[in-house]
Amino acid sequence: MSIATQEQTVVDGVKKQLYIGGEWRDAAGGTLEVEDPATGEAIAEVADASPAEAMQALDAAVEAQSSWRDVPAIERGEILRRAFEKLTERADELALLMTLEMGKPVAESKAEIGYAAEFFRWFSGEATRVHGQYNTGGNGVGRVLTLKQPIGPSIMITPWNFPMAMGTRKIGPAIAAGCTIVMKPASQTPLSMLALAQILEESGLPAGVLNVITSSSSGRTMEPLIRDPRARKLSFTGSTEVGRVLLEQAAEQILKVSMELGGNAPFLVFEDADLDAAVEGALLAKMRNIGEACTAANRFHVAEPVAEEFAKKLADKMGALKVGRGTEEDVKVGPLINQDAIDKVEELVGDAREKGAKVVVGGQAVDGAGYFYEPTVLGDVPPSARLLEEEIFGPVAPVTSFESEEDAIKAANNTQFGLVAYVFTSNFKRAIRVIEGLETGMVGLNQGMVSNAAAPFGGWKWSGIGREGGFEGIEEYLETKYVAVNMD
Numbered sequence: 270m271s272i273a274t275q276e277q278t279v280v281d282g283v284k285k286q287l288y289i290g291g292e293w294r295d296a297a298g299g300t301l302e303v304e305d306p307a308t309g310e311a312i313a314e315v316a317d318a319s320p321a322e323a324m325q326a327l328d329a330a331v332e333a334q335s336s337w338r339d340v341p342a343i344e345r346g347e348i349l350r351r352a353f354e355k356l357t358e359r360a361d362e363l364a365l366l367m368t369l370e371m372g373k374p375v376a377e378s379k380a381e382i383g384y385a386a387e388f389f390r391w392f393s394g395e396a397t398r399v400h401g402q403y404n405t406g407g408n409g410v411g412r413v414l415t416l417k418q419p420i421g422p423s424i425m426i427t428p429w430n431f432p433m434a435m436g437t438r439k440i441g442p443a444i445a446a447g448c449t450i451v452m453k454p455a456s457q458t459p460l461s462m463l464a465l466a467q468i469l470e471e472s473g474l475p476a477g478v479l480n481v482i483t484s485s486s487s488g489r490t491m492e493p494l495i496r497d498p499r500a501r502k503l504s505f506t507g508s509t510e511v512g513r514v515l516l517e518q519a520a521e522q523i524l525k526v527s528m529e530l531g532g533n534a535p536f537l538v539f540e541d542a543d544l545d546a547a548v549e550g551a552l553l554a555k556m557r558n559i560g561e562a563c564t565a566a567n568r569f570h571v572a573e574p575v576a577e578e579f580a581k582k583l584a585d586k587m588g589a590l591k592v593g594r595g596t597e598e599d600v601k602v603g604p605l606i607n608q609d610a611i612d613k614v615e616e617l618v619g620d621a622r623e624k625g626a627k628v629v630v631g632g633q634a635v636d637g638a639g640y641f642y643e644p645t646v647l648g649d650v651p652p653s654a655r656l657l658e659e660e661i662f663g664p665v666a667p668v669t670s671f672e673s674e675e676d677a678i679k680a681a682n683n684t685q686f687g688l689v690a691y692v693f694t695s696n697f698k699r700a701i702r703v704i705e706g707l708e709t710g711m712v713g714l715n716q717g718m719v720s721n722a723a724a725p726f727g728g729w730k731w732s733g734i735g736r737e738g739g740f741e742g743i744e745e746y747l748e749t750k751y752v753a754v755n756m757d
């Protein structure tokens with residue numbers, strides 16, 4: 270099969286309708302175009318839901334809730350386990366699909382399918398490990414029983430940068446806990462989520478448990494659902510700006526919320542670090558997902574004596590990465606998601622250069638079709654540069670230097686964001702001191718990646734509320750009930 274035919278086949282294989290109450294339906298209002306960011310050309314049209322159709326999805330989730338919560342946990346877990354197997358079997362075709370709508374190299378898309386599937390494997394086990402407690406009251410008389418129950422219909426909104434994993438990280442625990450779902454993926458990358466819904470359907474998920482709405486007007490479509498008294502939970506992954514709007518809306522019904530928001534990760538390299546290992550870690554922390562990750566290292570704070578050498582070594586590695594369409598062999602850097610993303614990166618790099626930063630490698634957008642930007646390292650970045658404060662979301666690594674451990678911690682915390690930090694040092698006591706001083710939900714110690722289905726992913730400050738994955742992940746979909754038992 271030629272590459273173009275193979276691409277067409279995977280796109281054709283996805284149902285592009287709304288998935289409501291176990292049925293695939295067209296939207297009355299028409300369709301929404303999905304574009305390949307490597308070419309700027311349309312690759313598919315998916316249903317464009319109206320607010321009324323989104324409300325039908327919530328109706329279906331509400332209707333399915335009471336029977337779904339009574340399905341034994343072991344059966345809910347088995348559905349997730351089957352979906353894990355299917356995701357794994359179909360990883361190649363799903364990876365190609367993801368690359369076509371999102372842009373990242375196929376190898377990275379495949380890694381995301383693996384990561385996404387792991388949430389289903391993890392939560393298939395967690396479904397049977399929802400525990401209560403029994404204890405004696407402090408006065409020695411009464412008994413205290415606690416039980417955990419599914420919170421109920423859950424609204425989920427996900428971003429385009431990890432089109433499948435950001436979904437399974439929410440859907441996995443919700444299914445395990447016994448909650449029903451209305452899911453709205455990003456309008457740029459709906460195909461991966463629609464493919465996932467098909468897989469869950471084939472894995473035996475009952476009608477109405479998962480409902481998927483695709484829409485070109487997210488705000489108008491989702492707000493009535495968030496304000497509906499039948500909804501119980503809102504789980505959002507996306508920008509802090511939109512998260513803030515949704516928190517206000519969620520306040521009306523006092524929804525339990527999970528917010529996985531923006532990042533501005535500091536990457537700290539101490540003089541005692543293994544510099545080559547730090548450069549490898551930096552490459553991963555910066556370039557995974559073309560720099561379009563909430564966990565992307567946004568700024569590199571390097572001990573003054575090794576800062577120049579670090580920047581040079583990182584520039585050598587970044588400059589050697591092949592930029593191009595993610596479906597082509599050996600390509601390591603795909604396109605950014607759209608022209609707005611290119612404009613933002615250009616603006617931030619321009620600002621840093623005007624303020625005195627030096628371009629060590631890269632520094633501009635690539636001419637031609639698609640939204641490509643050269644892997645870029647900037648040295649001597651002054652503290653006033655905007656890219657030290659704002660999420661770059663592109664392949665740009667600003668390097669600055671620090672004089673002392675105290676200064677490094679201060680610089681790292683000099684932001685309202687607090688998702689993740691990376692620390693490279695060979696001194697164990699220093700590592701502990703620095704980790705304890707950092708205001709972030711996660712730390713990569715001598716490694717450039719933290720994502721792991723078994724770990725509690727989440728941020729402090731403007732980076733969010735709640736945790737996804739790990740033992741904590743399922744708690745987001747459970748309510749605690751305490752029973753006071755009279756023993757008189």
Ligand code: NAP
Pocket residue numbers: 426427428429430431435453454455456457484485486487488489491492506507508509511512514515528529530531532562563564660688728732733
């Ligand atoms: P975004 O603009 O906030 O969009 C995220 C999702 O929200 C999309 O589905 C979007 O739909 C929807 N949306 C936008 N406005 C809305 C509204 N008024 N009401 C309801 N839904 C609305 O973010 P993005 O550009 O897709 O993603 C990038 C951001 O996500 C970055 O800041 C990144 O750091 C963050 N992120 C965080 C994590 C984490 O775990 N902390 C993980 C990944 C990404 P449309 O597509 O239709 O606009």
